[in-house]
Amino acid sequence: MQSQLILQNLAESIRLDPVETDFFLSLLQGQKLRRREYLLQAGEVCRYQSFVVSGCLKVSYLDPAGSEHVVKFAPENWWAFDLESFALQSGAFYSIQATEDTEVLKVSRANMDLLLDRVPQFEKFNRLMYQTAYIALQRRVTQNLASKADERYQQFQAKYPGLQNRIAQKDIASYLGVTPEFLSSMRRREMLMHF
Numbered sequence: 078m079q080s081q082l083i084l085q086n087l088a089e090s091i092r093l094d095p096v097e098t099d100f101f102l103s104l105l106q107g108q109k110l111r112r113r114e115y116l117l118q119a120g121e122v123c124r125y126q127s128f129v130v131s132g133c134l135k136v137s138y139l140d141p142a143g144s145e146h147v148v149k150f151a152p153e154n155w156w157a158f159d160l161e162s163f164a165l166q167s168g169a170f171y172s173i174q175a176t177e178d179t180e181v182l183k184v185s186r187a188n189m190d191l192l193l194d195r196v197p198q199f200e201k202f203n204r205l206m207y208q209t210a211y212i213a214l215q216r217r218v219t220q221n222l223a224s225k226a227d228e229r230y231q232q233f234q235a236k237y238p239g240l241q242n243r244i245a246q247k248d249i250a251s252y253l254g255v256t257p258e259f260l261s262s263m264r265r266r267e268m269l270m271h272f
Contacts, residue, residue, distance in 0.1 A: 079130040080105070083182050086128065086154055090205045091198040100196065104188035110134075110175040116157070117173040123162035125183035129155050132179025133240065135248055136171050147252040148217070150176070150237055150244070157181075160210060176244045221254060227263055229253045 080102050087093065093101065106125075110116060116134060117123055127134070134157045136149040148171070151157035162169035163186060184192070192199040220229055230253055234241060241249060250260040 079107075079180060079182070082130055082154060083128050086156075087202060091202045093196070093198060097196045097198070101192060104184060104192065105182045106185070108181050108183060110179045110181070112175055112177050112179075115172060115174050116181065117159060117162075117169055117171070119170060119172045120168045121162075122166055123159040123169045124166075125185055126156055126158045126163060126189060127151075127173070127181040127183045129153050129157065130180045130182055133176045133244060134173050134179060134181075135176050135244070135252075136173050137251070138171050145251055146254075147248050149213075150240060150248075150252065152237060152240055152243075156206060160207070176248060226253060226255050226259065227266075230260070230263055230267075 083105070084093075084098065084102075087101075108116070108127075110132070116127060119138060129151050131153055133153075134151040134155075135147050136151065136157060136159075137145050137147045139145055149157070151173075157173050159169040159171045159173070161167065162171075166186065189199075189203075193203065220232055224232065230249075233249065233253060246260055247257045250257040253260065255263075
């Protein structure tokens with residue numbers, strides 16, 4: 078099991094002693110996903126918080142017309158789950174799908190409750206994770222309302238360095254709220270500016 082990366086992620090906000098570390102690691106489940114395989118489909122209950130060890134996930138939803146809208150990518154060292162579904166144990170609004178072969182470590186809702194009960198630092202970890210998610214949501218909404226497409230693309234590149242070379246252009250375009258053709262023309266203009 079690839080536990081070092083998740084322990085480094087935790088260490089950014091909390092410190093665990095060896096007993097707490099072993100307890101946490103004992104509650105993790107590994108899962109490998111092939112490209113295009115779903116970790117969660119809309120309507121299912123999100124039963125896990127998933128940490129990406131390798132690969133990349135996209136969090137998206139389908140509008141009534143059947144168009145996909147990507148709201149987030151989760152490459153290595155990111156967490157992905159439908160927060161509302163996980164918290165309320167209700168049907169998920171979002172789907173989570175691998176954009177490339179991906180390996181995740183998952184913590185179930187029951188095991189997260191155990192962690193919160195037995196390891197007080199996980200209260201802080203969860204609070205900081207939800208706080209960070211809320212801030213990211215606010216920024217994403219503001220970005221979509223106030224930024225031009227080329228600015229959104231620059232912000233995407235800053236937020237997800239190198240990811241534009243690993244995932245489908247249609248997924249990036251969906252995230253940016255533009256067509257794949259428009260994204261292509263933006264990328265061409267950007268390349269010309271660098272020559």
